[in-house]
Amino acid sequence: MKAGxxxxxxxxxxxxxxxxxxxxxxxMVGVGGAGAIVHASRDDRAEAQSAVSxxxxxxxxxxxxxxxxxxxxxxxxxxxxxxTVLDGAGQRIDNGDVLIRDRKIVAVGHGLRAGGATTIxxxxxxxxxxxxxxxxxxxxxxIPSTSGEEDSSDVAELSDPxxxxxxxxxxxxxxxxAFSVAxxxxxxxxxxxxxxxxxxxxxxxxxxxxxxxxxxxxxxxxAGQGLKMACGENPKSYFGEKGKAPNSRQGExxxxxxAFLKAREYLQGWRDYESGARAAPPERDLKMDTLAAVLxxxxxxxxxxxxxxxxxxxxxxxAEFGFRIRAFHHAAEAYKVVDRLKKAGxxxxxxxxxxxxxMELVDAIRENAxxxxxxxxxxxMHSDSATVGQRLTIEAAKAAAAGRRAGLNLPPxxxxxxxxxxxxxxxxxxxxxxxxxxGCNADVVVWSGDPFSIYTKADQVFIDGALxxxxxxxxxxxxxxxxxxxxxxxxxxxxxxxP
Amino acid sequence: MSCPRASVFPGQGLIAIAFxxxxxxxxxxxxxxxxxxxxxxxxxxxxxxxxVENATxxxxxxxxxxxxxxxxxxxxxxxxxxxxxxxxxxxxHPATHLGxxxxxxxxxxxDTGTKAATLGADFDVQYxxxxxxxxxxxxxxxxxxxxxxxxxRSGVPPFAGMGALLRLGxxxxxxxxxxxxxxxxxxxxxxxxxxSRAAQWELLRHALDAAQHDPKVVALQPVLNGTVPLAISTNxxxxxxxxxxxxxDYSLHVVIIGGTDAWRVKRALAAxxxxxxxxxxxxxxxxxxxxxxxxxxxxxxHEAGVTVATAVLSGIHQSYNAGESLREGAGLxxxxxLPYIDALxxxxxxxxxxxxxxxxxxxxxxxxxxxxxxxxGDPLEPSSAAVAVWVAGKEVSLDTRQKxxxxxxxxxxxxxxx
Numbered sequence: 001m002k003a004g005x006x007x008x009x010x011x012x013x014x015x016x017x018x019x020x021x022x023x024x025x026x027x028m029v030g031v032g033g034a035g036a037i038v039h040a041s042r043d044d045r046a047e048a049q050s051a052v053s054x055x056x057x058x059x060x061x062x063x064x065x066x067x068x069x070x071x072x073x074x075x076x077x078x079x080x081x082x083x084t085v086l087d088g089a090g091q092r093i094d095n096g097d098v099l100i101r102d103r104k105i106v107a108v109g110h111g112l113r114a115g116g117a118t119t120i121x122x123x124x125x126x127x128x129x130x131x132x133x134x135x136x137x138x139x140x141x142x143i144p145s146t147s148g149e150e151d152s153s154d155v156a157e158l159s160d161p162x163x164x165x166x167x168x169x170x171x172x173x174x175x176x177x178a179f180s181v182a183x184x185x186x187x188x189x190x191x192x193x194x195x196x197x198x199x200x201x202x203x204x205x206x207x208x209x210x211x212x213x214x215x216x217x218x219x220x221x222x223a224g225q226g227l228k229m230a231c232g233e234n235p236k237s238y239f240g241e242k243g244k245a246p247n248s249r250q251g252e253x254x255x256x257x258x259a260f261l262k263a264r265e266y267l268q269g270w271r272d273y274e275s276g277a278r279a280a281p282p283e284r285d286l287k288m289d290t291l292a293a294v295l296x297x298x299x300x301x302x303x304x305x306x307x308x309x310x311x312x313x314x315x316x317x318x319a320e321f322g323f324r325i326r327a328f329h330h331a332a333e334a335y336k337v338v339d340r341l342k343k344a345g346x347x348x349x350x351x352x353x354x355x356x357x358x359m360e361l362v363d364a365i366r367e368n369a370x371x372x373x374x375x376x377x378x379x380x381m382h383s384d385s386a387t388v389g390q391r392l393t394i395e396a397a398k399a400a401a402a403g404r405r406a407g408l409n410l411p412p413x414x415x416x417x418x419x420x421x422x423x424x425x426x427x428x429x430x431x432x433x434x435x436x437x438x439g440c441n442a443d444v445v446v447w448s449g450d451p452f453s454i455y456t457k458a459d460q461v462f463i464d465g466a467l468x469x470x471x472x473x474x475x476x477x478x479x480x481x482x483x484x485x486x487x488x489x490x491x492x493x494x495x496x497x498x499p
Numbered sequence: 500m501s502c503p504r505a506s507v508f509p510g511q512g513l514i515a516i517a518f519x520x521x522x523x524x525x526x527x528x529x530x531x532x533x534x535x536x537x538x539x540x541x542x543x544x545x546x547x548x549x550x551v552e553n554a555t556x557x558x559x560x561x562x563x564x565x566x567x568x569x570x571x572x573x574x575x576x577x578x579x580x581x582x583x584x585x586x587x588x589x590x591x592h593p594a595t596h597l598g599x600x601x602x603x604x605x606x607x608x609x610d611t612g613t614k615a616a617t618l619g620a621d622f623d624v625q626y627x628x629x630x631x632x633x634x635x636x637x638x639x640x641x642x643x644x645x646x647x648x649x650x651x652r653s654g655v656p657p658f659a660g661m662g663a664l665l666r667l668g669x670x671x672x673x674x675x676x677x678x679x680x681x682x683x684x685x686x687x688x689x690x691x692x693x694x695s696r697a698a699q700w701e702l703l704r705h706a707l708d709a710a711q712h713d714p715k716v717v718a719l720q721p722v723l724n725g726t727v728p729l730a731i732s733t734n735x736x737x738x739x740x741x742x743x744x745x746x747x748d749y750s751l752h753v754v755i756i757g758g759t760d761a762w763r764v765k766r767a768l769a770a771x772x773x774x775x776x777x778x779x780x781x782x783x784x785x786x787x788x789x790x791x792x793x794x795x796x797x798x799x800x801h802e803a804g805v806t807v808a809t810a811v812l813s814g815i816h817q818s819y820n821a822g823e824s825l826r827e828g829a830g831l832x833x834x835x836x837l838p839y840i841d842a843l844x845x846x847x848x849x850x851x852x853x854x855x856x857x858x859x860x861x862x863x864x865x866x867x868x869x870x871x872x873x874x875x876g877d878p879l880e881p882s883s884a885a886v887a888v889w890v891a892g893k894e895v896s897l898d899t900r901q902k903x904x905x906x907x908x909x910x911x912x913x914x915x916x917x
Contacts, residue, residue, distance in 0.1 A: 074649055141768075144784040175785055233604070254819045335905075353823060355901070356633065357815050360606035365901040376914040386812065387780055394827070394881060401882035405875075406905060407917035454830035486790055487763075 004218050068219025073466035078100045079114040083122035088129040088435035092413035100442040103465030108436050128416050130188025130443030132423035133389050134349050136381035137328050139172035155195035159240050164358035166202035167284035168194045172215035177480035178386035183209040185390040186445040186458035196230035196304035197238045211478050231303040232360050260321040261296035263291030302324035308333035315344045329427045332364035335371040347426050349380035352398035370403020380422035392419045397452035534559040536572035540581035544863040545848050548840050555581050558869040561891035572663040589644025589870030593776045593850035594756050596818045597635050597648045598628035604865040612652035619655025621718035625663040625677035633900050637798055639667040640897040641822025644870040649682045657683045657699040671893040685733040687788045700741055728752045734759035735788040743771045760791040763804035774806035774853045779832040798836030809845040830879035
């Protein structure tokens, strides 16, 4: 993708981004653009030169100075035959084949030919797109948790209710054992979100759970960032107890509106500068950078909210300032306001059965996902936990079963979308992952059986057409560094260590 | 206006009261004494390795009378057709905080611990149990008929206090007995008052030593004479070995709760006949005591001959989804090598054995309490649910707040109630 040729987010079919030139971002400060956020690449210097003259340079806050270095694992072209295939787009293909070649899905159907690809006999097994966890704290919620980090965990920056200037990728520990177990559970994409204590909790990062020494080698090429926001009990109780604002729900909303008012001015400043209506550029403000990108639609908002009234209030704020909330996370009472969510085009990311442990969660019900779905809303499962994140299909299974008992029709080929194509859409990656459509990235899981059964395991996990984990060869993916050299660690922990 | 009829027909009120009383007594006795027969059940009696297909289970006076394949229901019994669905003993949650908390983030609704410096081993949670808790209601609807509810901390560490045995009928008190075990918590102390795990073990030993010479330390006498277990929540290998040593030194009946590293010392645990309540979801090093976490802990222990109960012990599910998580955990243990029948026992018979109530519950056998659950599918699949639950032979309500919320809002979402 060339600088200025389009938006960073929601780009379809974009190739792997190449070298990073951080300086380009700074160098481009002060030159006008089209409101797009782009990665700076090896060729950007030359591109930028001509773009400057053509007035196509993006707004400076829309440039990512920290692009990824992800390199896919060696490609393993594969034909999976005879499986029960759930394609993530709502179809079920019995006794189906899936052909993976050159890192993409080539075809799904019957009687496909391998043409040199390795064949996996998957009779009696199931195949789905790779699982997507839209709400993870892997890499920032310390494992093991110790008193040494109790008051300074990296889940969120807690010094200010507006932490919109923080980027969670600057904290992610790629060595977190949670990534290794996520991969072994069929997860191929995760959105790492900051925690929900600040109102503006910070920018998210989208990663692949591949072995890596830093987060940049895990970053999903070309994927955008999100902004985590929070409403309700968490911000007001944390800051309120410290004698700071906000200490009430109304205080939270006032601070959010005030921040967006400023962001609107900030954005206008850049647009005026871009059009020549003002001579000097506005002073860079990292918090305002993020909020301006929300207003331009370049950063998707992922909003932690539980109560129905909190959600509709935040929909009101979004309408006032002209942005869309991609998804409410947790959304315990979504089933009470499905119409409002549908009208706003806002999805919900939910658990199957968490309830009751805080006041805004006492009305959570197990049928929440099913009701939102059946009423025409957009729903997905999320984990918020390295434990739940290993069994997102079980989350979907429990939520769907509750729905079926309430008389709703939820076949497996539909429900699998809650952990594949629905989160892909919420991340703006629906044209690249989340379904087994030809041309999509070959993120594929071969399950030992029905993925909605507690007895089922991920047998093979492909990321970008590479076999990233094979259960029959526990050493196919390295275990976490944490467990090296520990007495009698489980054998898989030492996988990847050369004798 | 007052009630003129009462003065005109003075006898009528008394007659009405008599009728109400008679009906009440009849209802009570019929609920307890009703003879029922569950027919065409796939009965997991747990006394055998395989289920009894097409079983007829007869219940009278709150007890199981008979279990037999294909037999006709006795004349005069109310017949329930299981239609081939699985019937199990009521689930027995081995370690929960049911009845002790409502909204854990609102501390005024939480009764799991105390800082009172005068309460240690004798901190007794029976006085706090709330049978009307929404958590209890949901656990019952999810098939839990008995549970041991235990405290998390007392004012005298490492003691947490005494746990209570609950029986989750749907009317009246749910405390079946108190003081079923004394609970202590060792390790991962986060620099609290006791400071070091060495201090935790020493304080525990000092307390036991003192109690040997002081009958006024009432709570510890049954522990010392072996009639009540000492339940130790601990995870690290060194602490589990200390627990084994303690049990030998004082001839105690010790139960390990958690036991992340138990697989490392499985033979010693089997030899010492110390049971372990394992969390089958435990595979991440939540802290430095749990570096050895692995999903096959329960399977490895069982294989070595250790008595293993399972229960999800971390996070909210231990109490908020006590029944559902109990089954999900046992299912996960099966996925990681625990034989299916032993996983079923790990949430019924084994916890009953651990807490000394296996004489009356935990299996479907003549003479046992008629605490039964009929399921709509495999009970170890978390997506299955209870379709009927009996406590002491009486079918209990499966209604919950969640269900009423569901039914209120389904029509508002443009959907029909089931």
